[in-house]
Amino acid sequence: MRAYRIGEISRRTRVKIETIRYYERVGVMPVPDRSEGGSRIYNLEQLKRLSFIKRSRELGFSLDDIRRLLSLADGGHSCGEVKALTQRHLTGVREKIADLQRLEKTLDMISSRCSGDDAPECPVIDALFEAGPPG
Amino acid sequence: MRAYRIGEISRRTRVKIETIRYYERVGVMPVPDRSEGGSRIYNLEQLKRLSFIKRSRELGFSLDDIRRLLSLADGGHSCGEVKALTQRHLTGVREKIADLQRLEKTLDMISSRCSGDDAPECPVIDALFEAGPPG
DNA sequence: GCTAGAACCTGTAGTAGCTACAGATACAAG
């Protein structure tokens, strides 16, 4: 099976070398073989695993989630668990969107009260001194 | 002027005591007076400043932004600069929303291909092994 | 005045997910 050095899998996946080593340290990437001199030597499967991690990160999964996904992928996964994990993540994403949209609305409202010229009093500053939502 | 101990401004602003001390350390809260024994003693202005920080954080401003906002608020601020800062932040928020919406779409699509039963093969896992967007 | 208990103090380490060094060694090409 073909061998890859860390620089090569870094280029292929667009994951920084330091990040790959970090993934190894925290246990999402497996410990690879080493050359005689001590350089990391990866195989095709490990390269694929790294793209899996990359893609999952792009989709906003946490490294904890990714560890779970990988162990499901390894161990003759049940589709149900994978879907559940994905759905939980999707719910989180939707909540974040809703939060940010509330934020956007408020910021927009506050900002629109402001002329933007060099007036000495600023409604934005005033608004920030007001209390936020109760709770 | 009325004096407040740290516990009281913490209760009033719902900012944790440790966080208030952290704000002092990183220079967004001013160094307060101390009692003879060494307890921090705040005045009304400092209490107001803390609610300003709290509100700004709720609106997603970074501590760096907040430092700038506060110095604008202190120094006979020009409304224009405040508005510019707010607009930049708003743009950032909108970008984040757009990113998350793309994410949501992709996740939803991937997830919908999955039956969710205990099938041995899982389209979600397969999808995660595929490359993401080019770039 | 004394004591119990709440409130406060400092300092440090941990969280997520990297990123950025420094200083040393390995490897490939000529």
Next chain:
DNA sequence: CTTGTATCTGTAGCTACTACAGGTTCTAGC
């Protein structure tokens, strides 16, 4: 055999907190 690139380990930094440990201060009741 040399030169230059690639890789190595280990540590520290980033944001914005949070959570201790182990000690001191303050306040209320007696």
